[in-house]
Amino acid sequence: MMLSLQQIDARKYSRGLFCLTGLILMYTSMQLYFTWFMYQSLLIVMIILSTSLYLKFNKPCITRQRLIAAFLIIAVLSYELIFVYPSTFVAGIYMFSRMLFVVVLIFSRVEYLRSFLKLVVQVTAFLILISLVFWVLFLLGVPLPHYSTLTNNYYEHTVYYFFILNGDAGQLIPRFAGLFLEPGHLGSMASMLLFLNGVSLRKWQNIVFLIATILSLSLAAYGLLVGGIVLYLITKSKRGYLKIIPYIVGLAGLVVFFTEYNGGDNPVNEKILSRLVFEDGEIAGNNRTSQWFDMQYDKYLESPNTVLGIGREAYNEVLIGTASWKRYFFVRGYVGCILLLVFLFYYLKIFPSKTGGAFLIIYIVCNMIRDYPLDELWLYLVIAFLPVCRYEYDKLLLRK
Incomplete structure (x- = not known):
């Protein structure tokens, strides 16, 4: 029995809304400039609406292995909710909505995940390209409207609306951050997208990612870029x-x-x-770590808190100016780290591929530097890319 036009349109638009919501969640997790004004309550409504419509008009792929993967990621996020997340009602509801979305993403069919990855690549490349255009105008001395602000009680920004400057305007060539909070975030994201988009510079998106990584002047991003290219060439030939x-x-x-x-x-x-x-x-x-944090970390290693971590109480002046796997372990302890690693390696086990394994290495290294493995910007790439690698990437999935 043939599907009606209405049913086809419903499927198409429900997938589109689901992908758009996922994209917004990814950008929100890393606080891109245009997400600063989004309330958690709005995101909760978007998640519930998009997942409900998506499940109504699209048949999920539920298998025993995917069920186990869903259970594992729920365990990871539940640990976050109990020990790390803010103890507020709205924050709790938001975490449950995040669990809902990531589970539905795990149950999504490979062709849907492929479309989602393409959207992430194309939209992110377009946003970076727009930022690059205005950044060049800034370097040429063109006066652009701007204002100064402070975010996360740490970052000092000059906001030029289409890009953010991190307080180094007086330098010969300021580090390029695009719409991200800092150049390292942009460079890391661009390096990862360059890998999953096939590295080839025949794609305009990859040229944008490469330029953005270079102009970020981020040591971590340069390392990811070189490592990603090496791993890609080894796994694909x-x-x-x-x-x-x-x-x-x-x-x-x-x-x-x-x-x-x-x-x-x-x-x-x-x-x-x-x-x-x-x-x-x-x-x-x-x-990656401050002297104050290093002192507290040494004390932490000799305490019984290493089992469960310091938890939400760690989010004070101790963590300011700190980012690395040490911070993740300091906050979440052995239990939190083990839960995450079990999920990641089980997910690779059910979707094995050389390219997927190489990308997981990049993801882990990136988060040893940045320690944001559960932020949607990174997590969704792993969840979507590994199944795609397993079934379609070797057939030029992200081809033109």
């Missing part, structure tokens, strides 16, 4: 290691050039290369 050689030679040439250019007085050498020098057995650019 039987002799991928041979294709790495030209990249290594080119990278070495760039290192020599920026080290010597203008006597080393250039943004790349100052913000990236000089931070790769080892001092006292550590990389000089390792600024």
Whole structure:
């Protein structure tokens, strides 16, 4: 029996609303500028409405393995709710709505996940491209409307509406952050999307991601970029290691050039290369934790709190200026870390592929630096990309 036009349209628009809601949740989780004005109550309504319509008009793919994966992610988020999340009614409802959406995403069919990934790639690339245009105008001295603000009691911003500047306007070339809170967030996101979009520079989105990563002047993003390209070439070719050689030679040439250019007085050498020098057995650019946090962390390791973590009580001045796997472990302890790793490796087990495994490595490394593994911006990429890799990516899923 053929589907009516109304049924087809209902499926199409319900999927579109679901994907749009997921995209907004991803951007909200990392506080892109245009999400600063969204209330949790509005997001809750969007989640309930979009998931209800999506399930009504689209048949979910429910299997025993996906049920176990859903149970595991619910366990992870429940731990967040009980020990980490703010103890407010609205925050609790919001967490339950987040659980609902991520479970429905896990039960989504591969072709839907493919469409969702394409939307994430295209919209994110477009937003970054718009930011780049206005950022170039700013560098050329074109006066643009702006205002200054403080976010998270830590970030000092100059908001130019189409991009955000992190208080370094006086430098020769400021670090590019786009609409993100900081350049490292942008660079990490762009590096991950470059990988899952196939690395090829024949796609305009990948050119945008590459430029954004380079202009972020983020040491972490550069590491993810190089590591992502290496892993991609290795997993997509039987002799991928041979294709790495030209990249290594080119990278070495760039290192020599920026080290010597203008006597080393250039943004790349100052913000990236000089931070790769080892001092006292550590990389000089390792600024992921503050001295105050390191003192508290040493005490934490000798306490019984390592089992469950410090929890929501840790969100005070101790965590200011700190981001790394240490912070995640400090807040959530062994139990929280183990729950997350069990989910991630089980998810890879049920959707095994070389490309998916490589992406999971990038995701884990990224969150060892940033420690935002449960933020929708990162989490949804893993949930959508691993099934897609397993069944469709090797058939040029994200082809033009």
